[in-house]
Amino acid sequence: MKHVFIINPTAGKSDSRQKIYDMAEKLRQEHGLEVQCLLTKKQGHATEIARRLCQSGEELRFYACGGDGTVNEVANGIIGYDNAAMTVIPVGTGNDFLKNFGPEDMEKFRDAENLWDAPQFPIDAIDVNGRIALTIACSGLDARVAKDVHNFSESPILDGKSSYIVSLMVNFLFKGIGSHWTVELDGEAVEDDYALVAVCNGRYYGGGFMPVAEARMDDGVLNTLVVKKVSRLTFIKFVNPYSKGQYYKFPHLARCSTPKVIRIRSEKPDIVTCLDGECITSDDVTIQISDKRLNFFGPAGCSCNRTARKPLI
Numbered sequence: 461m462k463h464v465f466i467i468n469p470t471a472g473k474s475d476s477r478q479k480i481y482d483m484a485e486k487l488r489q490e491h492g493l494e495v496q497c498l499l500t501k502k503q504g505h506a507t508e509i510a511r512r513l514c515q516s517g518e519e520l521r522f523y524a525c526g527g528d529g530t531v532n533e534v535a536n537g538i539i540g541y542d543n544a545a546m547t548v549i550p551v552g553t554g555n556d557f558l559k560n561f562g563p564e565d566m567e568k569f570r571d572a573e574n575l576w577d578a579p580q581f582p583i584d585a586i587d588v589n590g591r592i593a594l595t596i597a598c599s600g601l602d603a604r605v606a607k608d609v610h611n612f613s614e615s616p617i618l619d620g621k622s623s624y625i626v627s628l629m630v631n632f633l634f635k636g637i638g639s640h641w642t643v644e645l646d647g648e649a650v651e652d653d654y655a656l657v658a659v660c661n662g663r664y665y666g667g668g669f670m671p672v673a674e675a676r677m678d679d680g681v682l683n684t685l686v687v688k689k690v691s692r693l694t695f696i697k698f699v700n701p702y703s704k705g706q707y708y709k710f711p712h713l714a715r716c717s718t719p720k721v722i723r724i725r726s727e728k729p730d731i732v733t734c735l736d737g738e739c740i741t742s743d744d745v746t747i748q749i750s751d752k753r754l755n756f757f758g759p760a761g762c763s764c765n766r767t768a769r770k771p772l773i
């Protein structure tokens with residue numbers, strides 16, 4: 461078994477490379493493990509590295525050292541390979557993926573000592589036009605906000621959630637709320653003006669926004685929230701409850717369901733879709749549960765559903 465640390469040197473607000481190298485060395489010295497540290501050089505590189513290593517057939521444990529983008533890239537590289545599993549060492553800005561495990565267990569992920577021999581379990585994944593998202597795939601206003609958020613997250617005075625709020629305000633004030641699309645849920649198509657479509661396997665995005673609090677990451681179900689275009693005034697009233705999973709307070713605007721296939725079409729390539737914060741733009745997006753599950757390992761006793769709310773009746 462080889463332990464591979466894939467490190468994004470640009471993730472987070474400070475350089476975490478030395479901290480990771482020290483953890484890796486400790487695993488070598490104290491447990492006699494075979495450990496490799498690899499730095500990513502550009503966007504998409506973590507997927508390339510992970511996939512290439514998986515193709516060797518060797519038993520591998522990957523540690524995605526970065527933020528949600530790095531986690532997403534490593535997951536895209538290893539999914540479907542039985543010889544590989546992954547975990548996360550959070551050194552990014554937002555680390556929304558690990559929020560699903562709750563604050564106490566999130567702390568345990570910071571130390572590889574809690575991870576190298578940790579139990580493995582499967583997590584569902586979302587397939588978006590052939591690419592994988594683990595937590596949330598969103599299209600519309602929230603995706604445009606996520607696309608722009610990196611411009612603000614470099615600011616030393618803004619944390620993950622503040623960067624998201626600033627990006628939200630800029631999009632809200634200057635770029636408009638709605639898009640004219642056809643949204644199809646399990647073949648039932650409705651052409652209308654939409655604010656957003658959020659397809660949730662897990663619960664958090666945008667530095668802590670939680671659209672569907674009952675989404676569970678291993679139940680084979682995608683909780684999908686479709687929100688119609690609204691006026692700016694209504695939107696202001698909607699944002700806070702939306703961020704706390706209280707979409708049910710706005711039944712005339714937001715519909716939550718569990719379709720197996722979600723398709724969004726537009727006459728122009730204006731559908732921005734974010735997969736765990738990584739964005740694609742197209743005129744036709746198909747989102748569904750992936751037929752492959754992700755091999756994940758985490759500290760003993762952890763649960764990816766720790767913070768999930770009981771299903772609403």
Ligand SMILES: Nc1ncnc2c1ncn2[C@@H]1O[C@H](COP(=O)(O)OP(=O)(O)OP(=O)(O)O)[C@@H](O)[C@H]1O
Pocket residue numbers: 468469470471472473500501502503504505526527528529530531533551552553554555556620737738
């Ligand atoms: N060497 C590199 N140079 C520039 N960009 C890189 C490099 N390696 C990875 N990236 C890209 O950096 C982006 C941000 O990484 P990541 O999301 O892991 O960190 P973050 O933005 O600090 O955290 P979070 O998304 O949780 O807020 C990703 O899109 C990733 O592809």
